Amino acid sequence: MIELTGISRVFHVGGRPVHALRDLDLTIATGEYVAVMGPSGSGKSTLLHLLGCLDRPTSGSYRLDGRDVAGLDEAELSRVRRHKIGFVFQSFHLVSRLTAMQNVELPMIFAGVERRQRAERVGRALAAVGLSERADHRPDQLSGGERQRVAIARAVVMGPGVLLADEPTGNLDTASGQDVVTLLESMNADGLTLVVVTHNPAIGDHAGRQIRLSDGRIVEDRGRRAEPGTP
Amino acid sequence: MSAYDLLGFAAGALRGHRLRTMLSILGVSIGVASVIVLTALGEGALVFVTREFSSLGSNLLFVIPGKTETTGMAPIGGVANDLTLEDADAIRRVRGVRHVAPLTMGEARARAGDRSRDVTVAGTTVDLRELRSIRMQAGRYLPGGDLGRAPRVCVLGAEIRRELFPDTNPLGEIIKIGDERFRVIGVSEPRGMSVGMDLDELIHIPVVRAMKLFDQTSLFRIMIQVSSHEDLEAVKAGVREVLLERHDGEEDVTLWTQDSILTALDRVLTALTLALGGIAAVSLTVAGVGIMNVMLVSVSERTPEVGLLKALGVTPAQVLAAFLVEASILSTSGGLAGLAGGFAIVRVFTRLYPVFPAAPPAWAVVGSLGLSMAIGILFGAFPARRASRLDPVQALATRY
Numbered sequence: 001m002i003e004l005t006g007i008s009r010v011f012h013v014g015g016r017p018v019h020a021l022r023d024l025d026l027t028i029a030t031g032e033y034v035a036v037m038g039p040s041g042s043g044k045s046t047l048l049h050l051l052g053c054l055d056r057p058t059s060g061s062y063r064l065d066g067r068d069v070a071g072l073d074e075a076e077l078s079r080v081r082r083h084k085i086g087f088v089f090q091s092f093h094l095v096s097r098l099t100a101m102q103n104v105e106l107p108m109i110f111a112g113v114e115r116r117q118r119a120e121r122v123g124r125a126l127a128a129v130g131l132s133e134r135a136d137h138r139p140d141q142l143s144g145g146e147r148q149r150v151a152i153a154r155a156v157v158m159g160p161g162v163l164l165a166d167e168p169t170g171n172l173d174t175a176s177g178q179d180v181v182t183l184l185e186s187m188n189a190d191g192l193t194l195v196v197v198t199h200n201p202a203i204g205d206h207a208g209r210q211i212r213l214s215d216g217r218i219v220e221d222r223g224r225r226a227e228p229g230t231p
Numbered sequence: 232m233s234a235y236d237l238l239g240f241a242a243g244a245l246r247g248h249r250l251r252t253m254l255s256i257l258g259v260s261i262g263v264a265s266v267i268v269l270t271a272l273g274e275g276a277l278v279f280v281t282r283e284f285s286s287l288g289s290n291l292l293f294v295i296p297g298k299t300e301t302t303g304m305a306p307i308g309g310v311a312n313d314l315t316l317e318d319a320d321a322i323r324r325v326r327g328v329r330h331v332a333p334l335t336m337g338e339a340r341a342r343a344g345d346r347s348r349d350v351t352v353a354g355t356t357v358d359l360r361e362l363r364s365i366r367m368q369a370g371r372y373l374p375g376g377d378l379g380r381a382p383r384v385c386v387l388g389a390e391i392r393r394e395l396f397p398d399t400n401p402l403g404e405i406i407k408i409g410d411e412r413f414r415v416i417g418v419s420e421p422r423g424m425s426v427g428m429d430l431d432e433l434i435h436i437p438v439v440r441a442m443k444l445f446d447q448t449s450l451f452r453i454m455i456q457v458s459s460h461e462d463l464e465a466v467k468a469g470v471r472e473v474l475l476e477r478h479d480g481e482e483d484v485t486l487w488t489q490d491s492i493l494t495a496l497d498r499v500l501t502a503l504t505l506a507l508g509g510i511a512a513v514s515l516t517v518a519g520v521g522i523m524n525v526m527l528v529s530v531s532e533r534t535p536e537v538g539l540l541k542a543l544g545v546t547p548a549q550v551l552a553a554f555l556v557e558a559s560i561l562s563t564s565g566g567l568a569g570l571a572g573g574f575a576i577v578r579v580f581t582r583l584y585p586v587f588p589a590a591p592p593a594w595a596v597v598g599s600l601g602l603s604m605a606i607g608i609l610f611g612a613f614p615a616r617r618a619s620r621l622d623p624v625q626a627l628a629t630r631y
């Protein structure tokens with residue numbers, strides 16, 4: 001459950017304030033599939049970074065699963081990300097010196113997961129994205145689609161509740177992009193909250209809910225799941 | 232996360248840049264190796280010199296004219312009294328004294344037939360033979376008896392004999408030293424350098440003859456051998472008293488024991504070793520700057536990776552630790568490689584010069600290894616801190 005209330009984010013560029021998000025309210029229920037769309041500079045990425053606890057709002061409150069995370073310090077935010085958030089990036093962000101397996105293992109190493117358990121979970125995560133045979137390949141030996149699937153395996157291996165994807169198909173051809181979308185959606189179907197920032201209308205149409213941003217404000221919010229208790 | 236995993240991650244990152252990693256390890260190892268080698272040489276010099284002096288025997292006392300112990304300035308009250316043969320005779324009567332050898336030194340030209348060379352001439356008495364354990368190769372040493380009527384005889388060092396009488400028996404031959412003629416009565420056994428005095432390159436003549444030859448009124452040294460080491464201090468006091476009385480109450484000689492010479496030498500050479508080690512430690516510090524440079528490059532090159540790690544939930548403290556461990560791996564492996572290299576060089580050196588017992592002192596080994604590790608932490612801290620403080624959003628957006 002994600003609850004943003006009165007969120008603003010102001011950057012200072014060259015001494016002048018730039019309002020990336022303005023007084024934004026947003027609630028995302030567990031298990032929702034949300035597409036965030038809008039023109040460049042509309043605040044999509046900033047919103048995603050705030051949702052992922054990579055950034056802190058200038059003002060407003062952010063409750064994640066009932067806990068206020070807006071005021072947490074860096075180390076506490078790290079732990080929130082570790083356990084509750086999975087990230088998928090447009091440029092994959094795989095560590096080039098590590099194999100697919102090691103990339104997926106990375107978050108568990110720093111989370112202190114025990115070695116044997118790590119191997120088992122890596123195996124399951126790679127199997128889930130259909131890359132068990134590619135486990136020992138380095139990123140430069142994988143296709144773009146495969147790289148993004150490794151990245152998705154890495155994003156979910158810690159068992160987060162929320163998967164945040166920033167233009168996950170932006171660097172992929174149509175076919176492998178479709179594979180990735182299908183994969184993400186299947187994970188959503190298994191209960192994972194999925195928030196995708198995208199320019200791709202195909203994804204937007206798939207999503208249960210579409211949010212359109214413009215100039216730091218939500219200008220359109222379609223398909224919002226009815227909250228319990230509201231008529 | 233476990234220390235083992237942290238180490239594995241850091242080592243993996245270093246393996247990603249083999250050349251850079253090897254070069255910074257090389258930098259540290261040169262630093263450590265130079266500490267090892269230089270202090271080994273200093274320590275070797277100390278042992279070498281100590282051993283040389285000990286070969287003299289531990290129960291020696293030297294009387295040197297002039298008071299040089301207290302100040303470096305000329306003795307107050309004008310010229311000091313001469314140190315004379317009569318002084319040496321008087322010392323002979325001090326309790327606990329076994330041998331007293333007066334010594335005077337000079338340079339002169341020695342000629343035998345058509346051969347000649349410059350030599351160092353030592354004027355002394357038969358006692359020197361006992362004092363320095365001089366063995367004869369041929370003939371005999373200087374005669375004892377009344378010093379005043381000493382004959383014009385001489386004893387040649389082995390090397391002098393080889394040069395002046397390469398093919399003939401020198402015994403009984405006449406050589407000219409300066410303008411005076413001396414009969415050769417003996418040749419000493421080859422012995423080599425000993426305490427800055429090469430006995431092989433020395434001609435011994437009776438001390439009275441030498442003082443006349445070089446027109447000297449004062450002895451260069453009086454060497455005293457004490458019956459036993461325990462008597463040394465008592466004899467020293469006795470000798471001082473005798474000389475004080477003979478020199479009208481003026482304390483114008485310096486009494487040196489083997490111990491005081493050794494202590495002084497030990498102090499000088501230890502300081503030298505420390506200085507050498509210190510100079511070498513500077514190169515270790517330079518290597519530390521090298522590590523800092525490499526780590527800074529690594530951090531900026533891997534900015535996107537740091538961003539990713541943070542997105543994955545790695546805490547700033549863990550990022551700091553990962554980079555610190557990387558720097559420590561560099562410096563510690565450099566330290567170990569340097570130790571190995573340093574010991575190898577010292578080993579080669581001792582093979583080449585077996586008389587010189589070069590060995591690094593324990594403090595240099597422990598210190599240089601410890602310093603190299605500390606340098607990794609010290610110089611790795613700034614880059615690691617920089618990495619840990621990177622803003623994740625900006626780091627992720629960085630293109631490399």
